Amino acid sequence: MNPDEKAKELVERAELTASDSDSNIITRKLRRRRGTMVEGQIFRVPLEELANVKSKEGKILTKPFLNVCKSVLPVLDMLGGAFSFVKSDVGGNILRLESRYESNPCEYKLLYRVVEKEIEDKTHKSSSSCTNALLWLTRGMDYSVKMFSNLEEHKNWSMQEACNDSYNKTLKSWHGWLAIKTFHVAMKLLPDREKFMQVLCCGGEFGPEMKKFCTDFSSVLEENHKFLASIGMDNLKA
Secondary structure: OOHHHHHHHHHHHHHHHHHHOOHHHHHHHHHHHHOOOOOOOOOHHHHHHHOOOEOOOOOEEHHHHHHHHHHHHHHHHOOHHHHHHHHHHHHHHHHHHHHHHHHOOOOOOEHHHHHHHHHHHOOOOOOOOHHHHHHHHHHHHHHHHHHHHHHHHOOOOOHHHHHHHHHHHHOHHHOOHHHHHHHHHHHHHOOOHHHHHHHHHOOOOOOHHHHHHHHHHHHHHHHHHHHHHHOOOOOOOO
């Protein structure tokens, strides 16, 4: 299912929720989730997963790559309903790729083999293909990484500014009008930056682990884009 189709299901719910949103409710949710983590180590698990994402030959491995993407989901969940659209899309694409991997772990050990097999079968251009899932999963991760980077680089930006800038530079050009509308409605659900950082980092800022994760994962995502471009699948719109 592409983002516009998912947006159609989510937009009404987002509009209703936005009118009743309260930053204190979101803050309590963040506090409950953060209670299970060690202060300052929220990016430790994603970084540990990322360390195993490539083979000795430098090829991206399917299962570790999906584990990295999975490890980002709890962080997105901390932003509440504002990220439900992205989280839903990312989660669905992870499941599609994971299902294909589990059907034959030996054959699909390398991430791009999943796509190459679909090219051989002439199914890679289908909207339900794993190739399509990899494209939108990569774009969803682009958005998340850019948002994290914005919060670090622009300490005077609000959450809305950080998320809007990330959206404009990663996902917006690929979305249809309904997905764009859903995103703008979802922005009403964002907690303010001060409360978000207070709960997530005890009032501080993201540490060096987040910076390293964004830098290292960005290079992996760029490899995905180059591969998808080489087969003519990196410029598809919703």
